[in-house]
Amino acid sequence: MKKILALTLALIMVLGMFAGCQPTTREKANEPLGADLTKEEKFAEHVTLTWCFPDGKQAADFSEWDRIVEAINEITEREINTTINIEVIPLGEYTEKMSMKFNANEKWDVCFTGAWNPYTTAVSMGVYEPLTQEYIDTYMPNTLATMNPLYKEAMTINGEIYGFPIEQIYVRQSGMRFETDWANEVGFDYTQVKELTDLEPYFDTLLSMGYTECFFSAGDDLMTNLVSYLGFDPLVDAMSPGVVEYRDETCTVINQYESEQFMELAKLMKKWYDKKYFTSGALTGEQDNPIFEEDRHPVDINPAYKPGGDAESSRSYGLEIKTIPFGDAVLTSSAIQMTAMAISVNCEYPGRAMAFIDLLNSNEELLNLVCWGEEDIDWVWVDKEQNLIEIQEGAYPGNHAFLVGNTFLTHYVDESQVGTWEETIAINSSADGSCILGFTFDASNVSGELANINAVLPEHLNSILCGMATGTVEDAVTAMNNALYQAGLQTVLDEMQRQVDAWKASK
Amino acid sequence: MKTKTPVTTPAKKGGSSIRKIQRKDNWQLFSLAIPGLIVLILFSYLPMFGVVLAFKDYRAIDGIFGSAWCGFKNFTFFFKGDGAMLKRLLTNTVGLNVLYLVVNTVVTIIMGMLLFELKNRLAIRVYQTIVFLPFIVSWVAAAYAVTANLTYQNGIINSALAKMGLEKINWYMEPERWTWILMIAYLWKRVGHGTIVYYGNLMSVDTSLFEAAKLDGANRVQVMLNISWPHIRPVVISFFILSIGGVFNSDFGMFYYLTNDSTALYARTDVIDTYVIRALRTGGNNVGMSTAIGLMQSAAGFIVLMVVNKLAELVDEKGTVF
Numbered sequence: 158m159k160k161i162l163a164l165t166l167a168l169i170m171v172l173g174m175f176a177g178c179q180p181t182t183r184e185k186a187n188e189p190l191g192a193d194l195t196k197e198e199k200f201a202e203h204v205t206l207t208w209c210f211p212d213g214k215q216a217a218d219f220s221e222w223d224r225i226v227e228a229i230n231e232i233t234e235r236e237i238n239t240t241i242n243i244e245v246i247p248l249g250e251y252t253e254k255m256s257m258k259f260n261a262n263e264k265w266d267v268c269f270t271g272a273w274n275p276y277t278t279a280v281s282m283g284v285y286e287p288l289t290q291e292y293i294d295t296y297m298p299n300t301l302a303t304m305n306p307l308y309k310e311a312m313t314i315n316g317e318i319y320g321f322p323i324e325q326i327y328v329r330q331s332g333m334r335f336e337t338d339w340a341n342e343v344g345f346d347y348t349q350v351k352e353l354t355d356l357e358p359y360f361d362t363l364l365s366m367g368y369t370e371c372f373f374s375a376g377d378d379l380m381t382n383l384v385s386y387l388g389f390d391p392l393v394d395a396m397s398p399g400v401v402e403y404r405d406e407t408c409t410v411i412n413q414y415e416s417e418q419f420m421e422l423a424k425l426m427k428k429w430y431d432k433k434y435f436t437s438g439a440l441t442g443e444q445d446n447p448i449f450e451e452d453r454h455p456v457d458i459n460p461a462y463k464p465g466g467d468a469e470s471s472r473s474y475g476l477e478i479k480t481i482p483f484g485d486a487v488l489t490s491s492a493i494q495m496t497a498m499a500i501s502v503n504c505e506y507p508g509r510a511m512a513f514i515d516l517l518n519s520n521e522e523l524l525n526l527v528c529w530g531e532e533d534i535d536w537v538w539v540d541k542e543q544n545l546i547e548i549q550e551g552a553y554p555g556n557h558a559f560l561v562g563n564t565f566l567t568h569y570v571d572e573s574q575v576g577t578w579e580e581t582i583a584i585n586s587s588a589d590g591s592c593i594l595g596f597t598f599d600a601s602n603v604s605g606e607l608a609n610i611n612a613v614l615p616e617h618l619n620s621i622l623c624g625m626a627t628g629t630v631e632d633a634v635t636a637m638n639n640a641l642y643q644a645g646l647q648t649v650l651d652e653m654q655r656q657v658d659a660w661k662a663s664k
Numbered sequence: 665m666k667t668k669t670p671v672t673t674p675a676k677k678g679g680s681s682i683r684k685i686q687r688k689d690n691w692q693l694f695s696l697a698i699p700g701l702i703v704l705i706l707f708s709y710l711p712m713f714g715v716v717l718a719f720k721d722y723r724a725i726d727g728i729f730g731s732a733w734c735g736f737k738n739f740t741f742f743f744k745g746d747g748a749m750l751k752r753l754l755t756n757t758v759g760l761n762v763l764y765l766v767v768n769t770v771v772t773i774i775m776g777m778l779l780f781e782l783k784n785r786l787a788i789r790v791y792q793t794i795v796f797l798p799f800i801v802s803w804v805a806a807a808y809a810v811t812a813n814l815t816y817q818n819g820i821i822n823s824a825l826a827k828m829g830l831e832k833i834n835w836y837m838e839p840e841r842w843t844w845i846l847m848i849a850y851l852w853k854r855v856g857h858g859t860i861v862y863y864g865n866l867m868s869v870d871t872s873l874f875e876a877a878k879l880d881g882a883n884r885v886q887v888m889l890n891i892s893w894p895h896i897r898p899v900v901i902s903f904f905i906l907s908i909g910g911v912f913n914s915d916f917g918m919f920y921y922l923t924n925d926s927t928a929l930y931a932r933t934d935v936i937d938t939y940v941i942r943a944l945r946t947g948g949n950n951v952g953m954s955t956a957i958g959l960m961q962s963a964a965g966f967i968v969l970m971v972v973n974k975l976a977e978l979v980d981e982k983g984t985v986f
Contacts, residue, residue, distance in 0.1 A: 260722075260724045262725065283723050283725040437816060437837060438815075438816065438817065440836075440926065440928055441816070441834075441836030441837060441926040502725060604950070605737075605741030605953070606744065608741055608944055609741065609744060609745035611942060611945075612745070612939050612942040612943035613749065615927050615942065616930045616934075619927040620927060625837075640746055640749075643745065643748075644749075645745070
C-alpha cells in the first residue's frame with residue numbers, strides 16, 4: 158500500500174514537472190484588420206499587455222515610480238484601450254533575464270531587443286512574432302509614415318520582419334571621447350584628431366607632466382569600438398571573425414584578424430604599451446576595478462557617436478566630456494538592429510502590441526513621460542519653441558529614449574542639444590550604406606564552430622590588443638589565426654560566404 | 665538515548681512490537697531527513713529528466729517534448745575544436761581537482777585530529793567557527809579580497825614588496841603561481857567543513873580506548889595513528905569517493921571570479937566549466953550543447969567514482985559507497 162502511495166507521489170511530481178515543458182503557444186485573438194478602420198473599431202476590446210523594459214537609469218528604484226506607471230497607463234488606456242503591465246529589468250541584467258524568459262517560455266508581450274538581448278539570436282530561437290504587412294498597415298500607421306523603407310529591410314530575416322527599429326542614430330560611427338579637464342590642461346586641440354596616431358603627442362605630453370594613469374582603454378573592446386574606423390561590417394558581431402569590408406562591392410567575407418587594418422592596430426597597441434600609455438591592468442581586468450580607482454581615461458572610444466550625446470554622458474559621469482566623430486559613418490544592418498522593439502510569439506494580441514509600439518514612436522506625451530517624467534512635476538519648459546526642458550531637482554531619473562521609442566520626439570534637456578535631432582536625421586540619410594545592408598547571417602548551421610571560436614578568441618585577442626602578447630606581433634597574430642582555424646573558422650567563413658552569395662543573387 | 669533503544673524495551677509478543685517501536689523511531693529520524701530529501705529530489709533527481717535536452721535541438725517555443733531530436737550533434741562541438749586546447753582543459757580540470765582534493769583531505773584529517781586534541785571548550789568553539797566561516801563566504805566576495813591583496817598597482821602584497829625594496833609581482837599575468845594561489849583559496853574555503861565532520865566523528869570514539877592507550881604508555885602520535893585514524897578512515901574514504909565523482913566538474917566560482925577571468929592566466933586556470941561558459945554565453949540556442957557537456961562531465965565522473973570505489977575496497981571495505 159505504502160509502496161503504491163510512494164510511487165503515485167513520485168509519478169505526480171514527475172508529471173507535474175513535464176506539464177511545464179509542453180509548448181504553450183497561445184491562440185491569437187481575433188483582431189480587426191484594415192487600414193481604414195477607426196480607432197473605436199480597432200480598440201473596442203480592453204487588453205492588458207506586459208512590456209519588458211530595460212531600465213538604464215534605475216527609474217524603477219525611484220520612490221514615485223508608481224506615479225509614472227499610473228500616468229503611462231492613463232495615456233495608453235485613453236489612446237488604445239490598453240493597460241500596460243511594465244516589467245522593469247535593470248539594463249545590466251537585461252540580456253540574461255530575457256534569455257531566461259525565452260528558454261522558460263515565460264509570458265510577455267512587448268520587449269526591447271538589440272544591443273541588449275540581441276535581435277538575430279532571439280529570432281533564431283523562434284520567440285518573436287513575425288509581423289505581417291496587413292497588421293503593420295492596420296496598427297502601425299504612424300511608425301510606417303516616418304520609417305525609411307531601408308530600415309525595414311535591415312530587420313528582415315528569411316523574408317519576415319520580427320521587430321521594428323527605434324528611430325535614433327542608425328549610422329555606425331566611432332566617437333572619440335575626451336575629458337576636457339585633461340585636454341585643456343595640456344592645451345591639446347582634440348578637434349583635429351583624425352587617426353589614432355594623432356593622439357601620441359597628447360599622451361607624450363601627459364607622460365612628461367608625470368601622469369601615470371591609463372590614458373587609453375585598450376583591449377578586445379577596440380574591435381567593437383573601432384569597427385567602422387577599421388571599415389568592417391561584421392556578420393555575427395564585431396569580435397567574432399567573419400566580416401565584409403563595407404565598401405567591397407564583391408561582398409567577400411574575410412577574417413578580420415588576417416587584415417592589414419588589424420595588424421596595424423595590433424602593432425600600434427604594442428608600441429603604446431611599450432611607451433606606457435596604459436598599464437597591464439588593461440589585460441588582467443584590474444584597471445576597471447571600482448575599489449581602487451575611478452574609471453577615468455583622458456581618451457575613450459565610444460562605439461556609437463551621436464550628436465548631442467555629450468550632454469547625456471557628462472550628466473551621468475559628472476565630468477565635462479566632448480566627443481568627436483571618428484572614422485567613417487556607415488549604415489549597417491547590425492547598427493539598425495541595435496535598438497528595436499519586438500512582440501512575443503505567444504502574445505494573444507499582436508495587433509494591440511504593435512499599436513503600443515506605434516504609440517511609443519508617435520505620442521510625444523507618452524514618450525517624454527517614460528523618458529523624463531511628468532510636466533511641471535519632474536520637468537518644466539524652458540523654451541517650448543526650441544523643445545527645451547529643465548529637469549527638476551530630485552525628479553524622476555528617467556530613461557534612455559533609445560530604449561523606448563522614436564528619440565527624435567523627446568525633449569532636449571540641455572541647451573547644447575538643441576537642433577541635434579535634425580542633425581541626426583541628416584546624418585542618417587546621408588551615410589554610406591554597407592554593401593550587405595539588409596543581409597542577416599543565420600548562425601544555426603555553424604553554432605558548434607562559433608562556440609569554439611568564442612572560447613578560443615579572447616585569450617589571444619585581448620593580449621594582442623593590450624600590446625602584451627609574448628614574442629613579435631606577427632607571431633602572436635599568426636598563432637591566434639591558427640587557433641581560430643583549428644576551432645573551425647574555415648567552415649564558418651564558407652557558410653557566411655554561401656549565405657551572402659545567396660542573398661546577393663536573390664536581390 | 666540508551667533508555668530509548670528498542671532492545672532494552674521488554675518485548676510483549678515476540679519481535680513484532682520491537683519492530684513497531686523501531687519503525688516509530690525510524691519515523692522520527694526520517695522526519696528529520698525530510699527537508700534534505702525534498703531538496704535532493706527537487707534539485708538532483710527531478711532535473712535529471714532534463715538530460716534528454718542533450719539529444720535535442722531545443723527551442724523553448726516547441727517545449728522539451730516538441731523540440732526535434734538531433735542525435736549526438738550536441739556532443740560533438742566540444743571535440744571539434746583544437747586538440748591542444750582539449751588537452752589543456754583536461755589537464756587543468758582533472759589535474760587541479762585531484763591535487764586539491766588530495767591536499768584538502770590530508771589537511772582536513774590533520775586539522776580534525778588536532779582539534780580533537782584540544783580540551784578547552786571555548787578554544788574549540790572559537791577554532792571551529794574560524795575555520796568554518798569561509799565555507800559560507802561566496803567566491804565573488806572572496807575575489808574582492810584576493811584582488812585587494814594581489815592587484816599590481818595598489819595591492820597589499822605588492823605595496824609590501826615595494827616597501828621592502830623588492831620587485832613587484834604582476835600576479836594576474838603569471839599563470840604558474842595560480843596553481844598554488846587557487847590551492848590556498850580552495851583549502852581556505854573547504855578545510856573547515858571537513859574538519860568539523862571528522863572532529864564530530866572522533867567524538868564518537870569510545871573514550872575508554874584512549875584511556876587504555878594512555879595507561880599503556882602510548883604517546884599522542886601513536887594514539888592518533890592507532891586509534892583516531894582507523895576510526896575515521898571509513899568516513900574519509902567515503903568523502904573522498906563522493907568528491908572524486910566531481911573530478912570533471914570544477915568549482916566555477918573559484919576559477920572564474922578569483923582569477924578575474926584574466927585571459928593571461930588561462931594556461932593554468934582554464935577548466936571545462938569556464939571554457940563552456942565562454943563558448944556558449946553568446947548565441948541563444950545553446951541549451952542542448954551545455955546539457956550535453958554537463959552530461960559528459962557527470963558520466964565521466966561516475967566512471968571514475970566506480971573505479972575508485974572498487975579500489976577503496978582493497979583499503980577498507982567499510983568506507984565504500986556501493
